[in-house]
Amino acid sequence: MVTKSVDLRSDTVTKPTEAMRAAMATAEVDDDVLGADPTAARLESEVAKIMGKEAGLFVASGTMGNLISVLVHCDIRGSEVILGDNCHIHIYENGGISTIGGVHPRPVKNNDDGTMDIGLIEAAIRDPRGEIVYPTTRLICLENSHANTGGRCLSAEYTDKVGELAKKHGLKLHIDGARIFNASVALGVPVNRLVQAADSVSVCLSKGLGAPVGSVIVGSKSFISKARRLRKTLGGGMRQLGFICAAAFVALKENVAKLEGDHKKAKVLAEGLNQIKGLRVNVAAVETNIIFFDIVEGSKITAEKLYKKLEEHGVLVMLEGPLRMRIVLHHQISSSDVLYTLSCFQQALIGVQEENGN
């Protein structure tokens, strides 16, 4: 019998707080297409300021933020973008940069820490002398924190090195900063320092910061001008969107401070899981709020079976392979939830061992 629900599938599941609902109910709004919605404008300025960029643009989702950014930087037919082979844009965005934008991806191996080797990035940049057969490289994309490698943080120094490389070859640099605030808190580095080298950043407000909807893209004024137009083309030109922005504003003001708590709980949970026979977690790799864990080979349980058992106890996780799962912490997961989760895992795995006579 399910007595509790602990949703660890993603930090996107965060429900809006009372403060957000109140802000939405009283938001000042206007038609953002015919003119400018005042609340949206305020949010865009605020995020741009925090990021140290000239201007911002609110968009419906992180996918739209990345799609617009790539397409604006690569607005000439025949463009190519270098990005990690395990990054969100390449794996989880329906290949939109190509199917929608006509941009060719050049994936470079992501290391376990979310970086790509600088040497490999450089080797992937197309030599203009081969242009008769090559597309033209226009953009490099980084992801910080890097979700698929476990919410790993890219340092400001590494980002700067990639930025220098981009400049050297006349390329732009975009950062998928869906969880940039998590990276900033984990590294103890201000966000604007982390993204200093980037021409554009896409920042999610609907993940760990807990807003119901949306992301903000930031960049130069001319970049944002083009982005606004492309946003309209994609159908993201919303009318009185101040409501959503009001909630996002609250998220920005109130919830950055809670991220550290999420990281601490993630560490506690990771350590606890690693102690359970049959599971393995690389605890050192847990830098932010994301935990990947594996079922030890030779154990008599599959990820799918474990997933089902957990679900029966109201614990929801994300399946990532036959023996791999992912957990994401957020501010609506309490310490007691963490302990409950650990006990559910223990029960599920002990049960298996008993079944198999261990």
Add this chain to the structure above:
Amino acid sequence: MFFNGFLDFSNFLSLFFFNGWSFLETSSTCHGINSQIIWFSTLNSSTMVARTVDLRSDTVTKPTETMRAAMATAEVDDDVLGADPTASRLESEVAKITGKEAGLFVSSGTMGNLISVLVHCDIRGSEAILGDNSHIHIYENGGISTIGGVHPRPVKNNEDGTMDIDSIEVAIRDPRGELVFPTTKLICLENSHAKCLSAEYTGRVGELAKKHGLKLHIDGARIFNASVALGVPVQRLVQAADSVSVCLSKGLGAPVGSVIVGSKSFITKARRLRKTLGGGVRQVGFICAAAFVALKENVEKLDGDHKKAKELAEGLNQIKGLKVDIAAVETNIIYVDIVEGSKITAEKLYKNLEEHGVLVMPKGLSRMRIVLHHQISSSDVHYTLSCFQLSVVCTKKTGATRYQHLGMFHTRNLILKRSHS
């Protein structure tokens, strides 16, 4: 003439009071009215704040208190990982109203049309037939091509929003020419397109589409306006269509969004493409809650908008120098033309109107568009008429004497009215 009752009179008065001095300063053609302005300004001791009457579009509607309340208490969930309950309820409701299997909430009408065209035309080399003056073709950044790789085949829109059935049929590509032709996959109609397409016409286009194995999509941004104007249920109007895009943020007054409707399989593909375009919004229920209120409360107000539009159109048509095809005003949209040969300049007219707080949408060198919505009152309509009258008078380039007489005639009438009311 235009002034029925004291309310309208005081609008006119406030107009003079507020703007009278600027009239004196800026317009040498208005000298004849000057003495009258001074007289009136002494009558009205209270200062009237300038009004804004935003007639640019019905998208400017601000959410009502009920909508705000609904948003504040909406039940929400992650609509990408699962299904937001409020969004699901809205989508089902709109599907039911339109007689289709399923629905999908999207951020805008543009996204609704873009997704619909791209899902119907998901094979490379597709072509869509649509009106040469349709919203998709003119005002959606050419997205079906630049984003979707779909080729448009525009067919002439008649004045009434239809395309000749024969012209549509001729535009359908002959498969025997496929070596050099794209493949026609889709016909798009727009209802209302200022004017309303009848269920019978839509049915005929649907039959043509079926005959050639094509799909039919209706850009139903203002389908409720068409339904109310024609007295035909929405479901009947869109019966022949495979998909419809319905706006909730226009006349129905929701802050954001549209809903696409169609078959279950169409909506499944649409949901995926919506994600690809970046329209996969998480706790989207908030927006849907407001849209729900719009659907429940504001469809019945559309008839009022249409009546006000007719009244305004008739009033404008009486102003010398302006021309409105009254018969063409079927819903909430009015096109106003500046008569050729008249001495009014469009630019000066817009500026003058703007100074009085009346906003319209220029649509060319001598044409403008006005759109009524439920947040425009009857008093706003009368105020607008007076502003037009004044603005027209003051933008004419000929000498004062010709129009001085007109101004004095009006004000003399007003004095008489005032003393009797």
